[in-house]
Structures are given as structure tokens and as C-alpha cells.
Amino acid sequence: MAKIHKLEEKVELNCPAEKIFEMLRAKQSDIPEICSDKVPSIKVHQGDWLSVGSTRKWDLNIGEKSTYIIDRIDAIDEENMKITRSVIEGEIMTHYKSLVGYVQAIPKGNDNKSCIFIGSLEYEKINEDAPEPKEFLNFGIGVIKELGHSLNSVVN
Incomplete structure (x- = not known):
């Protein structure tokens, strides 16, 4: 029987939950402008930017290494500001049978100037x-922190 593993990280961001969720849901094409050293480009591979089932190719600089992934949007939960994506191609997949990422932004406080961001991975090792x-x-968390800082600068 397959053993599914899970990793999770939570960070506080000084930007509204809606802003970071919108960036990850509909404005992914802006990410390379903000984090060009980490994410030089993101392009639609199949479909579009918004639809479940669509795929994107992300060029990444992880540490000293350049690589890429292709991910697919599996689910978008607008009400809970949560997105589920599966990595379906890339060098990282040489280690995993499956790799599913979950991102969620949760408003913090009544003024909605900050949020808790949760990033998690569920994976099955080869x-x-x-x-x-x-x-x-x-x-991924490093990219999110950079995006949150950038969005905070725009909001304030």
C-alpha cells in the first residue's frame, strides 16, 4: 500500500489574504516580475491561467540550480482561499510517484492587513x-514571503 507523506509550513504575511490568494490564483504571470531571481518565467502550458485542469510551466532557480516543473490546477476553493496543484513533470518527479501542493491564505485579525499562509506538500516517494x-x-515559502512583502508595499 502506498505511503503518503506530508510536509507543511505556516508563515505570517503582512498583506491581505485576498491579495496573496489572487496573486496565486489569477495573477501568476506577475510572479516573475516580483521574484525574477527565483522564478524567471511562468507560462501557460495547456489551458489558461484560471481553469481547473490547466497546466503551467514554471522555470525555477532553487539555490544554485536551474530547473522547471509543470503543474496542474486540481482545485480552487474561493471561499477558503485554497488552491490545490499537482506537479506532473520536472526533475523533482524523479523522486516521487505523486507530489501535490496545497496553498491557503487565512485572514488574521479584523483589519485584514495580514494573514497566515499555509503551504503543504503531500507526496509518495518512488x-x-x-x-x-x-x-x-x-x-516555495521563500517565494511567498517575497510576494507578501511586495503586496504589502503596494497596499501601504
């Missing part, structure tokens, strides 16, 4: 020697 995708999750 074999027990495969590494946990901690570096990939930490990279």
Missing part, C-alpha cells in the same frame, strides 16, 4: 531512499 521535498517547500 522508494524509501528518496529525499523529502523540504528544499522544494522551503523554496
Whole structure:
């Protein structure tokens, strides 16, 4: 039977939950402008930017390494500001049978000037020697922090 593993990270961002959710849902094409050192480009691979089932190719600089992933939008929960995506291609998939990412923005406080961002990965290793995708999750959280800082500058 397959063993599904999970990693999760929570960070507080000084930007409205709606802004970070909108960036990750509908304005992904703006991410390379904000984080060009980490994400040089994102392009629609199949479909569009918004529809469940659509795929995008992300060029990434993780540490000193350039790589890419292709991910698919599996679900968008507007009410809970949560997005589910599966990585379906890329070098990282040499270690995993499946790799599903979840992102969620939760408003903090009554003034909605900050939020809690939750990023998590559920994955099945190809074999027990495969590494946990901690570096990939930490990279994603680093991008989110940069986006949150940029969105905070725009809001204030």
C-alpha cells in the first residue's frame, strides 16, 4: 500500500489574504516580475491561467540550480482561499510517484492587513531512499514571503 507523506509550513504575511490568494490564483504571470531571481518565467502550458485542469510551466532557480516543473490546477476553493496543484513533470518527479501542493491564505485579525499562509506538500516517494521535498517547500515559502512583502508595499 502506498505511503503518503506530508510536509507543511505556516508563515505570517503582512498583506491581505485576498491579495496573496489572487496573486496565486489569477495573477501568476506577475510572479516573475516580483521574484525574477527565483522564478524567471511562468507560462501557460495547456489551458489558461484560471481553469481547473490547466497546466503551467514554471522555470525555477532553487539555490544554485536551474530547473522547471509543470503543474496542474486540481482545485480552487474561493471561499477558503485554497488552491490545490499537482506537479506532473520536472526533475523533482524523479523522486516521487505523486507530489501535490496545497496553498491557503487565512485572514488574521479584523483589519485584514495580514494573514497566515499555509503551504503543504503531500507526496509518495518512488522508494524509501528518496529525499523529502523540504528544499522544494522551503523554496516555495521563500517565494511567498517575497510576494507578501511586495503586496504589502503596494497596499501601504
